[in-house]
Amino acid sequence: MDFVFFINLFKLSVIIHSLFIFSLFFPISETFADSKKQTIQPNPEDGITIIVEKGQTLSIISKTYLDDPRKWKELLKSNQIDNPNLIIPGMKLWIPKSLGKKPLADLQRFTGTTEVLKLSQKQNDWAKAKNGEGLYAKDEVRTLQESEAQFIFLSGSRFEITENSHVIMERGKSETEPDEIFLRQGRIRSLIPKTSNPNQKMFLLKTESAESVVKGTDFLTEVDQNGNTTLSCYEGSVAVTAEKVTVLVNSGYATFVEKGKPPLKPFPVPNPPIPENK
Incomplete structure (x- = not known):
């Protein structure tokens, strides 16, 4: 009986170890998040995706791509971001054509x-x-x-x-x-x-x-x-x-x-x- 118990315990430890190794290479939360992001990706023909560079602010981005530094709130809304402090270098931002440059x-x-x-x-x-x-x-x-x-x-x-x-x-x-x-x-x-x-x-x-x-x-x-x-x-x-x-x-x-x-x-x-x- 003790022998069977140790065999089952060994099998359980192998399973736990395997799951741990798998999680190191394939994080479940990231995989799920990535798949979720992919499902909400807009049509490339409707705008462009940019990568925020170091030193760029929302006003600078709005001025560069929308010709109006005052449109940063609309830019946040288009990216479903509530907190402007979440904009950091390296992240992606979607610039929809609907917010594009308009004539004065x-x-x-x-x-x-x-x-x-x-x-x-x-x-x-x-x-x-x-x-x-x-x-x-x-x-x-x-x-x-x-x-x-x-x-x-x-x-x-x-x-x-x-x-x-x-x-x-x-x-x-x-x-x-x-x-x-x-x-x-x-x-x-x-x-x-x-x-x-x-x-x-x-x-x-x-x-x-x-x-x-x-x-x-x-x-x-x-x-x-x-x-x-x-x-x-x-x-x-x-x-x-x-x-x-x-x-x-x-x-x-x-x-x-x-x-x-x-x-x-x-x-x-x-x-x-x-x-x-x-």
Whole structure:
């Protein structure tokens, strides 16, 4: 009887030892987890999978692949991750096409010779503009003599540039910062929709000599050949800053900013022209 007992005990120890050796090479939990991951892998045609690199943050990844650092929450949701601290170097992240780069604005119409420089698509040559084409961050638009162009941002803001003007599109740097336009030269008419939040910045218009924080307003900005800026406000108000000095330009007033100097005290302006399709 003792002999049979020891034989059974030996068999049991062999089985336990075998299971232990098997678990070392084929972990059950990992095998199950891997198979589970494989069953939820999305279609490769619907996006791409990236490997997080050292030093990358969610904002950097969103900026790189989605052209918008503010989309990191949507990126987490697409990967079914609740805690952003779980993003570590070496892990895989799914970038769905549905979150891909979207244009800041659409070119609605233009006359004469209007050209677009699509730096967002790594193009280094100016090309003839097309009605309805999307304008992305870093893209540039210019009008030549006797030419005009109008584009509308997704926020509803509308902009009209006159002849011999040159603008550059910029996306807001964070969730709380508004999108931007840099007016390199020429004249731009801006019609920004009003917001229910009086503290919300709707738009930021920059020139070489000044920066204009916009909420809900209608205003005209002009940059001359020397980089000086003239801003005329026709509705609402615009905060104009230069050389760490800010002036509030209310409806019916204007300011002038000489390059390298603070803005002048606002002064009265004549009535504005009525924009088309307002």
